Amino acid sequence: MTEPVQKTEREQQIEKLTAAIIHVLLFSNEQPYPIPVPVATKAAEMAYQCGVRQTDEIAEEIELPGWVMEQVREQSTEVPVDVDPYEPQETSRVVEAPKCPKRIAKSKMAVVVTPQS
Secondary structure, eight states: OOOOOOOOHHHHHHHHHHHHHHHHHHHSSSSOOOOOHHHHHHHHHHHHHTTOOOOHHHHHHSOOOHHHHHHHHHHHSOOOOOOOTTSOOOOSSOOOOOOOOSOOOGGGSOOOOOOOO
16 A cells, blocks of 8 residues: 655645635635635645745634535645557567568469459
8 A cells, every 4th residue: 555645844835725715715705706626726826935824823713614625635636647548658569560572472362352243
């Protein structure tokens, strides 16, 4: 089994900021403003680059719904890139084809047969 990967401080902060942004937009007004998690994550990354940090004191006071945190975790994991089936792959099995023969024996030649009606 694989061990869970430890998140860096930056990744943890971005996860907290993403959840906070989603919470603010959903619950700060009478009419909730739904925002896709990838958009909120990009906004959180930009906020982190601008120096915005969320302390644990404030993060623990906010009651975030479980589905918000679950979505943030699911969306933050990197999905492996699909293999391109049309991209040439190196393999030791592929070799050059033999040269075409200059003459083919009559016994090996195909014969056109007309169907009888």
